[in-house]
Amino acid sequence: MIAYHFPPSAEVSGALRTLGMARYLGESGQQVVVLTPRALAYPRRDPSTLGMVPSSCEVVRTFALDIRRHIGIRGRYPLWLAQPDRWSSWWVSAVRCGMRIVARDKPRVIWSTYPIATSHLIAASLHKRSGIPWIADFRDPVAAPVGQEKRLTAKTLAWVERETVRQASACVFVTQGARALYEARYADIEHGPFVVIPNGFDEEAFSGLAWAREPVPKAIGEPVVLVHSGVLYPRGRNPEAFFRAISSLLSDGRLVPAALRVILRASGSEPMFAKMVARYGLGDVVELAPGTDRGSALAEQSAADGLLLFQGSEFNAQVPAKIYEYFRVGNPVLGLVDEAGDTAALIRREGAGLTANILDSEAIANRLLEFVDGIRQASFKPISRDAVMHYSRRAGAAQLHELMDRLAPV
Incomplete structure (x- = not known):
């Protein structure tokens, strides 16, 4: 398994899929490196x-070096050294070491995971030299950077993506929308099977949390507590329309401050969001909470009355991994989404809650009242x-095991 994101990287969310696959493939008797x-x-x-x-x-x-940190001067560096990404130097040592592992263990398959494209280049080299089947995992569609200065990187990423699809024995995606996107984009080339294995959740993370019980009516006078856990962005996951909706409901008296409490945990860009909260007069309703450990975050989600999800049209072919944890927690979800995206479709299909257009504050206000x-x-x-266990990482690893058996029968 070739993965950039792995402990001790602090970007734990990027490592969870690899960790889950490694754990449950190991439990099924596979030797995992x-x-x-x-x-x-x-x-x-x-x-x-x-x-x-x-x-x-x-x-x-x-x-491996991070070109920007280790070679760059004041954050500037020759762009050609960072193709297809800032960790391109990893390819040299990883291919050399990978071939030693191939000679020693004779593995059944090679598995590599995006979004660090160098991992796919490493896997392509090992696959070409060894003939071992290669499964390329696309956690997210390969996104081309924007801006004139990134034109070279965009061209390189497009080449890596095309060669990965062409050379890999199979490609794995986390949503049906992503698979459809790639089927249309690469209809002109011969490629291996395209398979969907959702991101999923790890049941071990919930070892101290009980399964959700049947809900009971909320006591009069108690605020409804809504939680979002994770990073928000200025584009695609911007909470401003949500803030505007709450402000509108407060202004026209359809909602009182004591009736609602919103916790945005570890949202990032807190200074920007704090200005929004102040501008819309939501200091008594919205809390921008700091990050915490994963166990505490899951406990907070479990104790909440409802869970929030932000996923705009920029991410229509993606489903955030946290939605599967939300499903396991069991509380209803208010999805502020693009209605045409995979996330909205998943919430509707599973009956997990309500959705509203992330950009339409009036629609959000109406849905929020209905949700509360x-x-x-x-x-x-x-x-x-x-239905929930269908999205567990154990189930995902079983799907990957089946794919391995198809590509490399024992």
């Missing part, structure tokens, strides 16, 4: 995350346990 960079490559490190690595998994770390009223009346029912 993860090829990843040394800690030097990570902009932020968290040694405590090393405890998340399964004991059955062998981890091999090789030399539904919580107070206990009208939202949790998704069934069987």
Whole structure:
């Protein structure tokens, strides 16, 4: 398994898919070796995350530089050195070490995961030299950077993507929309099967949390607590229309401040969002809460009355990994989305809550009132346990195991 994001990288969310696949493939009797960079490559490190690595998994770390941090001067660096990304130097050590692993273990398959495109280049080299089947995992569609100065990187990423699709034995996507996007984009070339394995959730993370019970009506006078956990962006996941909707409801008296409490946990860009909260007069309603450990974040979601999701049209072919954790928590979801996207379709299909256009404050206001009223009346029912477990990473690893058996029968 070739993955840039892996402990001790502080970007834990990027590592969870690899960790889950490694853990559950190991439990099914597969020998798993993860090829990843040394800690030097990570902009932020968290040694405590090393405890998340399964004991059955062998981890091999090789030399890699972050061009911007290690070679750049005041953040500037020759762009040609950072093709297809800032960790391109990893290719040299990883291919050399990977071939030693191939000679030693004779693995059944090679698995690599985006969004660090160098991991796919490493896998392509090992696949070409060894003939071992290669599964290319696209956690997100390859996004081309914008701006004139990024034209070279956009061209390189497009080439990497096309060659990955052409050479890989199979490509894995996390949504149906992403698979359809790639089927249309590469209809002109012969390629291996395209398979969907959702991001999913890890049941072990919920070991201290009970399954959701049937909801009970909210006591009069108690505020409805809504939580969003994770990063928000100025584009695609911008909460401003949501803030405007709450402000409108407060202004016309359809909602009183004591009736609602919104917690945005570890949202990033807090100074910008704090200005929005102040501008719309929401200091008594909206809390911009700092980051916390994963266990505490899941406990907070479980204790909340409802969960928030922001996913605009920029991410229509993607589904945020947190939605599967939301499903496992069992509380209703208010999805502020593009109605044509995969996230909106998933919420509707599973009956997980309500959706509204992320850009339409009036639609959000109406849906928010409906959502709050539904919580107070206990009208939202949790998704069934069987349906939820379909999205577990154990189930995802079983799908990957089936794909391995198709590509490399024992």
